Amino acid sequence: MITISVNNKKHQLNDDVDPETPLLWVLRDTLGMTGTKFGCGMGQCGSCTVHYNGEATKSCQLQVGSVGDAEITTIEGLEGNGDHPLQQAWKEHNVPQCGYCQSGQIMAAAAMLADNPKPTDDDIDLKMSGNLCRCGTYQRIRAAIHIASASKEASS
Amino acid sequence: MSPTITAPNQPIPEVSRRTFLASLAASTLVIAAGTNGNRALAWAMQDADDNLPFEPNLFIAIDTAGAVTILAHRSEMGTGIKTSLPMVVADELGADWDRVTIKQAIGDARLGSQNTDGSRSIRRFYEPMRIAGATARTMLERAAAQRWNVSPDECKGRDHQVVHEPTNRTINFGDLVADAKSLETPSENDLKFKPKSEHRYIGRDIPIADLDDIVKGSATFGLDLKREGMLYAVIARSPVLGGQPIKVEVREARQTPGVVDIITLPDFTAPHAFQPLGGVAVIATSTWAAIQGREALKIEWSKSDHDTLNSKEHEATLATSARTPGRVVRKSGDAPATIANAQTANIHEADYYVPMLSHAPMEPPCAVAEVTKNAAGEPISCEAWAPTQNPQAAQSQVAQSLGIQPERVTVNVTLLGGGFGRKSKPDYVAEAALLSSELDKPVQVTWTREDDIQHDYYHTNAAMHMQAVVKDDGLPTAWLQRSAFPSIMSTFNPAADEGSGFELALGFTDIPYDVPNLQVENGKAEAHVRIGWLRSVAHIYHAFAVCSFPDELARRANRDPYEYLMDLMGEPRNLDLTGVEYPNHGEPLSRYPFEVGRLRHVTQRAAKLANWPRKLPKGRGLGIASHRSFLSYCATVVEVDISESGSLSIPNVWTVIDAGLVVNPDRVHAQLEGAAVFGASLTMHGEITATNGAIDQSNFHDYRVARMNDAPKRIHTEIIESDALPAGVGEVGVPPFAPALCNAIADATGLRIRRLPLSKHDLSWNG
Numbered sequence: 001m002i003t004i005s006v007n008n009k010k011h012q013l014n015d016d017v018d019p020e021t022p023l024l025w026v027l028r029d030t031l032g033m034t035g036t037k038f039g040c041g042m043g044q045c046g047s048c049t050v051h052y053n054g055e056a057t058k059s060c061q062l063q064v065g066s067v068g069d070a071e072i073t074t075i076e077g078l079e080g081n082g083d084h085p086l087q088q089a090w091k092e093h094n095v096p097q098c099g100y101c102q103s104g105q106i107m108a109a110a111a112m113l114a115d116n117p118k119p120t121d122d123d124i125d126l127k128m129s130g131n132l133c134r135c136g137t138y139q140r141i142r143a144a145i146h147i148a149s150a151s152k153e154a155s156s
Numbered sequence: 157m158s159p160t161i162t163a164p165n166q167p168i169p170e171v172s173r174r175t176f177l178a179s180l181a182a183s184t185l186v187i188a189a190g191t192n193g194n195r196a197l198a199w200a201m202q203d204a205d206d207n208l209p210f211e212p213n214l215f216i217a218i219d220t221a222g223a224v225t226i227l228a229h230r231s232e233m234g235t236g237i238k239t240s241l242p243m244v245v246a247d248e249l250g251a252d253w254d255r256v257t258i259k260q261a262i263g264d265a266r267l268g269s270q271n272t273d274g275s276r277s278i279r280r281f282y283e284p285m286r287i288a289g290a291t292a293r294t295m296l297e298r299a300a301a302q303r304w305n306v307s308p309d310e311c312k313g314r315d316h317q318v319v320h321e322p323t324n325r326t327i328n329f330g331d332l333v334a335d336a337k338s339l340e341t342p343s344e345n346d347l348k349f350k351p352k353s354e355h356r357y358i359g360r361d362i363p364i365a366d367l368d369d370i371v372k373g374s375a376t377f378g379l380d381l382k383r384e385g386m387l388y389a390v391i392a393r394s395p396v397l398g399g400q401p402i403k404v405e406v407r408e409a410r411q412t413p414g415v416v417d418i419i420t421l422p423d424f425t426a427p428h429a430f431q432p433l434g435g436v437a438v439i440a441t442s443t444w445a446a447i448q449g450r451e452a453l454k455i456e457w458s459k460s461d462h463d464t465l466n467s468k469e470h471e472a473t474l475a476t477s478a479r480t481p482g483r484v485v486r487k488s489g490d491a492p493a494t495i496a497n498a499q500t501a502n503i504h505e506a507d508y509y510v511p512m513l514s515h516a517p518m519e520p521p522c523a524v525a526e527v528t529k530n531a532a533g534e535p536i537s538c539e540a541w542a543p544t545q546n547p548q549a550a551q552s553q554v555a556q557s558l559g560i561q562p563e564r565v566t567v568n569v570t571l572l573g574g575g576f577g578r579k580s581k582p583d584y585v586a587e588a589a590l591l592s593s594e595l596d597k598p599v600q601v602t603w604t605r606e607d608d609i610q611h612d613y614y615h616t617n618a619a620m621h622m623q624a625v626v627k628d629d630g631l632p633t634a635w636l637q638r639s640a641f642p643s644i645m646s647t648f649n650p651a652a653d654e655g656s657g658f659e660l661a662l663g664f665t666d667i668p669y670d671v672p673n674l675q676v677e678n679g680k681a682e683a684h685v686r687i688g689w690l691r692s693v694a695h696i697y698h699a700f701a702v703c704s705f706p707d708e709l710a711r712r713a714n715r716d717p718y719e720y721l722m723d724l725m726g727e728p729r730n731l732d733l734t735g736v737e738y739p740n741h742g743e744p745l746s747r748y749p750f751e752v753g754r755l756r757h758v759t760q761r762a763a764k765l766a767n768w769p770r771k772l773p774k775g776r777g778l779g780i781a782s783h784r785s786f787l788s789y790c791a792t793v794v795e796v797d798i799s800e801s802g803s804l805s806i807p808n809v810w811t812v813i814d815a816g817l818v819v820n821p822d823r824v825h826a827q828l829e830g831a832a833v834f835g836a837s838l839t840m841h842g843e844i845t846a847t848n849g850a851i852d853q854s855n856f857h858d859y860r861v862a863r864m865n866d867a868p869k870r871i872h873t874e875i876i877e878s879d880a881l882p883a884g885v886g887e888v889g890v891p892p893f894a895p896a897l898c899n900a901i902a903d904a905t906g907l908r909i910r911r912l913p914l915s916k917h918d919l920s921w922n923g
Contacts, residue, residue, distance in 0.1 A: 016441070018413055018448075025444035029388065034380035035373020037573070038443075039518050040605040044856035047518055075373030082372035090371045094363055094822055097830055098234030099370035100377055100518040100573025121869075129865040132856060134518045134574045135234045136833025137826070138864040139871055 004067045006031065007077025019065025024048045026064045027074060035075035035103045039132065046131030049104035050074050056111035058130075075103035078110060085151045086110055089144035097135035105131050109145050118149055210333040212292040212341065214267060215245060215285070222316060222330030224251045229261040230281070231272040231545045232366070233517075233575035234830070235886045236823030239364045241277060241285050243357040243819055248289025248350060250313035251329070253357060258365045263547025263567035270569075272545040273580045273689065274741065275786035275884025278819055282882050290347040298342070299335035300327050314354070352879070361822035366571060378543030378570045381524045383598035387416055389591050390446040390602055392453055393435035393611050396849035397428075397685055398460035401436050405454035409438060412452050414445025419594050421587065426650045428686055430553045432587040433611060439595060443602050463849035465684035467511070467617070470846075474619035475507055477640035477679035483654060486665045486736045489673030491623075494634035498625040504712055505623040506705055509911040510697040510894075512844035513615035514859055515690050519543060519573020520608040525588035526598040527558065535593045537564040542585045543572035550582035557586040558593055565589075576834075577689045581613050609859050610851040613688025614844055616642045620701035625673075630713025631723060634673035637705075639664055639698065642683035653680050655694075657737035663698035663783060663891060665736050668752050669706070670726025684849060691834060692887035695785045696894065700912065703781035703895035707902060717899060718763045718780050728753025741787050741884070748881060754789040755782055758812040758876060762791035765810040765872060772904070774923060775799065779899025781892035786884025788815040789876075792832070792892040794868075796900040802920030806836060806868040806897070811889055813873070816880035828873040828889040835893025836868055837861040840914045860915070 002013045004026070011031055022041075027033045027050070036059055039047030043061040050059045051073035078084050086106050089095075096102045105128070112119060112127040119127070124142050133141070209219040217225040226245050232238035242258045245251075261267055268284065293313035300318035301308040304325065312319050317326045352359075369375035394400065406418045417439045424431040436455055440446035481492075495503060523542035530536045535558045544550045547567040555562040572579055588601040603611075618641035625634040643659060645652035655678040657665075665676050690696075710720035731750035740748060759782040766778060775798045782791035795808040809832045818824050841860035845852045853859040898909040905921040 016413065018445075021442070021444045025442055028380075029442040029444070032382060034376075034382075037377075037519070038379060038602070039520075040856050041447075042605070042855055042857065045518065045605075082368065082374075087371040091363065091367055094361070094367065094826065096234075096364070096367065096370045097236075097826055098232075098518070098572060098574045099366060099375055100571075102370050103373040106371065125865040129863040132518065132861060132863060134516060134576070134834075134837075134861060136830035136862070136867065138833060138862075138867045139829055139869075140826075142864070 002064060004064060004072060005069070006033070006072045007074060008071070013064070017064065019063060021064050022060045023050070023062045023064050023067060023072065024059040027059060033074055033076055037100055037103055039101065045101070046108060047101050047104040049107040049131065051107060051111055054111065054114060056108045075107055078107065084110065085148040086113070086144065089148040089151070092147060093140045093144040095137050095140040095144050097137055101131060101133045105133065105141055109141070113145070113149060113152065117152060119145065210337045212295055213288050215288040216249065216292045218292070218329055218333055220330050220333045222255060222328050224249070224256045224329070225259050226256055227261045227267070228258050229267040229270050230277045231270070231547070231569050231572055231575065232260070233272065233545060233572035233579065235827060236364050236820055237272065237277045238366070239362055240820040240823060241281055243362055244282055244285040245289040247355050247357045248286045249293045250315065252316040253362065255316055260569050262569065263551045265548055270547050271549065271580065272575070273577055275886045275888060276741070278882045279787065279884060282817070282819070286349055287344060287347065290349055291342060294342045294347055295336045295339050296329055296332045298339055299332040302335065303327065358819050359821065362820055364823070376570050377519050377573045378541065379519055379522045379573070379602065381541045381570060381600065383524055383526060386524065386598040386600055387439050387441065387595060388443045388446045388600050388602065389437050389439045390443070390450050390604060390607070391421065391435045391437045391587060392450050392455055393433045393607065394457045394460065395610065396457070396460045397462045399457035400434065401455050402458045403456035404436055408452040409449045412445060412449040414440040414442055415449035416440055417595060418449070419591060421590055427648050429648050430549060430581050430583050430586070432557065432583045432590065437591055439591065439599065447604060460849060462684040465846045465849045467845035471509060471617065471619070474617065474640045474681055475509065477681055478507065478619040478621040478638050480679055482638055482640070482677040482679035484675060484677050485657070485660050486674065486676040489634070491634040491636040491673040491675035494625055494673045495623055495636060498634070502625050503623065504626060504709060505621070506708055506910055508620040508622070508701040508704060510618050510700055511842065511912060512617045512685070513690055513838055513842045514609050514612045514844050514853070515576040515578035516608060516859060516861060517572070517574025517576055517578055520603040520605055521578065521584035522600065522602045523585040523588040524598060524600045525554070525585065525592040527589060527593040529596065535560055538589050538592070539566045539568070540585050540589060541568045541570055542582070543570050543579055544582055544585060545572065545575045545580040546582060549580070550585040553582045553586045554589040557590055576691045578612065581688060605856065606854045609853050609855060613647065613686045615690035615696065616687045618697035620697065622701055622705045624705070624709060626709060626713065630709055630715050630720060632671050632709065635669065635671040636675045636677070637664070637667065637701065638677040638679055640679035640681045641694070641697065642681045642687050644687050644689055646683035647687050653682055654678055658739050659694040661738050661740065662694035663702060663785060664694070665738055666731060666733065666750055666784070667702055668731055668750065668755055668784065669724045685846065692785060692890040695783065695887070695891035696838065699781065699783045699891035700894045703783060703892060704898055704910070707779065707895070707899040708908060711902060716769055718759070718768050721759060721780065721782070722756060725752055725756055728756060743787060748787045748883065750784060754814050755784055758782055758789045758791040758814050761812040761874060761876065762793045762810050765812065765874060766793035766795070766808070768793065775904055775921065777900045777903030777905070779896045779901070779903055781896040781899060783891045785888050785891050788813055788883040788885065788888045790888045790892055792889070792896040794893070794896040794900045796897060796904050798901065798904050798919050798921065800921055800923055802918055804840070804914065804919055805866070807870065809868045809871045811871065811873050812876065813885070813888055814876035814878055815883045815885050815888065816878050817882045818875055819882070821875055824875055824885050825873045827885050829871045831889025832871045832893055833862050833867045835890050836897070839894040839897050839912055840866065842913050843916070
């Protein structure tokens with residue numbers, strides 16, 4: 001039996017969950033946490049980005065059996081009321097268009113900021129290029145990350 | 157309850173009393189006969205039940221606490237339309253936006269067209285939404301006037317209350333609900349619309365309704381839908397259009413943990429239109445198990461006539477067709493004779509080609525359906541949940557596939573994780589319905605990315621041949637252009653073997669240049685895949701040729717491309733399209749003429765913003781293109797930076813739109829920003845090819861789209877302030893992008909790109 005910790009809560013999975021199942025589908029279909037999105041299934045688009053011990057990870061490429069004791073954080077658990085500086089900045093800049101990729105974008109950005117609180121444009125472009133947005137919101141994502149970065153700095 | 161409509165059953169979020177009443181209302185409204193000329197009456201209800209809210213028409217409900225619910229009947233796929241049309245209603249109603257709840261409508265023909273494509277939601281529904289809002293406000297004002305025993309002319313609905321202006325007395329909307337319900341619906345002639353100066357929302361930047369849910373990950377897209385006892389399905393479809401499974405080895409697939417059933421779907425009959433593609437479905441207890449089960453299937457497919465499609469040969473066939481005299485669709489003067497009599501040195505010609513494209517919305521097609529049966533085991537009704545651009549088409553396709561009446565099908569519209577035209581075609585909703593009917597359970601069908609890329613309704617490939625006879629100043633005395641592309645009509649009529657008038661009108665028959673001898677032609681082309689429409693449709697390939705060729709002519713004459721383009725467009729005038737088949741995006745030319753002056757204006761503004769002309773070092777360049785589409789005018793300047801080794805970046809893009817009246821400017825800016833990225837994707841990377849009828853690409857590694865590191869860095873946008881009739885926005889920014897970028901490349905290095913995408917070209921240069 002597999003037990004995983006998601007958003008600081010332990011989930012014991014039924015025996016019928018194949019350990020080779022990508023974490024993405026366990027989150028979505030087994031645990032009903034649909035904030036993490038399916039976009040490609042081969043680590044190309046980043047819609048399924050979660051944090052694995054704080055590190056941005058594509059959950060479609062992570063077998064649930066290999067999660068072990070790691071702490072998984074999803075968009076639902078990023079910040080209690082959805083008021084992470086990035087989520088606020090995303091709203092301030094009206095970043096989303098269709099919104100589908102934005103959970104993954106925010107999770108990728110959050111991991112980056114934790115690692116590098118003052119990223120340059122080039123840092124952002126490099127780190128965020130694993131996350132596709134077909135609506136083309138990249139410019140606002142970049143701007144929102146800078147805003148969140150500044151507000152985090154101001155509050156720390 | 158209406159006996160013929162299944163009550164919408166919203167699974168999530170939790171149903172509040174108010175939304176419950178509103179959703180109940182959506183299925184119980186009685187259509188009253190419109191006798192006094194108010195179109196809102198066609199949506200009106202007369203209900204004696206005092207417990208129901210005031211519903212002057214299908215779009216608005218106000219309860220006694222003053223909570224206003226506005227129905228959004230167009231699909232939200234990222235344009236902001238779910239917010240923008242209700243803004244118009246709220247403004248006319250005089251509602252306080254903070255007390256407005258927006259509810260997404262089910263598919264319901266009484267609401268008018270819900271087919272959310274063609275960049276026409278605001279254009280078609282700005283006025284009906286004003287009527288809906290003004291009707292409700294007028295009734296509230298009349299109710300207040302009765303209460304105060306004053307003239308209704310002295311009563312004004314605003315800020316969620318009715319104000320008696322001479323005395324400043326007020327009554328809240330909620331307190332007027334009971335009285336307003338008993339009033340007759342005013343005639344449309346009696347409505348007074350608010351002047352622009354009293355608009356509180358129209359023309360202002362209003363955040364989208366789902367913004368908070370989206371950033372929290374709690375918004376419900378189609379793929380997020382869960383129903384009690386739901387099973388998950390993926391379908392193996394024939395790699396070549398028209399193939400049928402003739403031998404299916406299921407043993408291993410059945411042994412895959414989690415797999416519940418394997419079902420062969422009915423084959424489709426031509427024309428395929430919106431029918432499901434058939435194939436073999438694997439149904440399981442999770443999406444992953446279904447995917448694994450499908451991996452284990454061994455299927456032999458029958459041969460299909462479409463296996464003759466090989467993209468390289470097809471490209472050559474189209475190019476030949478484009479170089480062969482074809483059907484004349486617009487003619488003035490005598491271009492062929494002028495060309496025949498011209499000296500070779502004065503003739504310039506070029507062949508352009510744009511390959512097939514796939515929509516690739518981030519959320520692939522998916523749907524949930526739940527079929528109810530009678531005692532005899534026949535399907536009697538179906539409820540579906542889908543990210544669909546066209547819920548009414550979904551309703552009819554599901555009905556057709558199940559053999560039931562459309563009124564027995566309820567289609568709930570979720571948020572769409574992108575659409576771009578793919579989700580106008582409801583084949584995937586019918587797949588879910590067919591499987592639910594077989595299994596007597598709710599079923600979710602998911603298209604994997606591979607399914608999406610390999611079985612799309614493709615944006616067609618197209619070849620364009622251009623010829624001009626030029627004078628010493630570079631301007632043409634004759635212009636002949638001919639396109640050849642498999643038509644969208646082939647999806648609905650397999651015999652269609654040439655471009656339709658509607659496709660040619662998308663940026664080709666309406667070439668806006670002032671040339672004395674002009675001829676536009678179209679050649680033959682056969683389709684071997686499902687052809688669909690993708691964001692801006694035929695404008696993409698037509699604009700590529702029509703906006704690249706002037707740049708070639710300008711450079712040939714050593715003229716500034718912007719100055720040349722302005723000269724080529726000629727004097728401000730309404731384009732004379734007399735005798736030309738020109739649907740004009742469904743609007744009469746008398747209402748929406750082709751105004752060359754507006755096209756010139758956006759071109760001037762874009763050049764001005766880009767600080768045109770600029771002397772740039774080799775490797776850097778500017779390109780300009782302007783194009784009318786969806787009744788709007790748009791110009792784009794792209795700045796490109798190409799390293800000697802040929803790596804390309806786009807530091808700046810300037811896009812200017814004149815879309816007439818604009819409701820939510822921030823969303824218009826966002827659409828233009830997105831269009832530049834969409835344009836960059838198709839220009840740099842976009843190419844779908846086929847080998848023996850099967851699509852070669854399968855996912856984002858081989859069907860690339862722009863990422864943050866290769867997308868345009870800075871996109872500057874400007875909206876021309878205008879009170880002209882509202883026109884399109886969502887698609888309008890796309891067509892000029894590819895030619896502007898390729899013109900910029902020519903400026904930077906001298907290399908002329910006539911075939912997309914750029915990834916097929918060596919862009920390197922020697923300093």
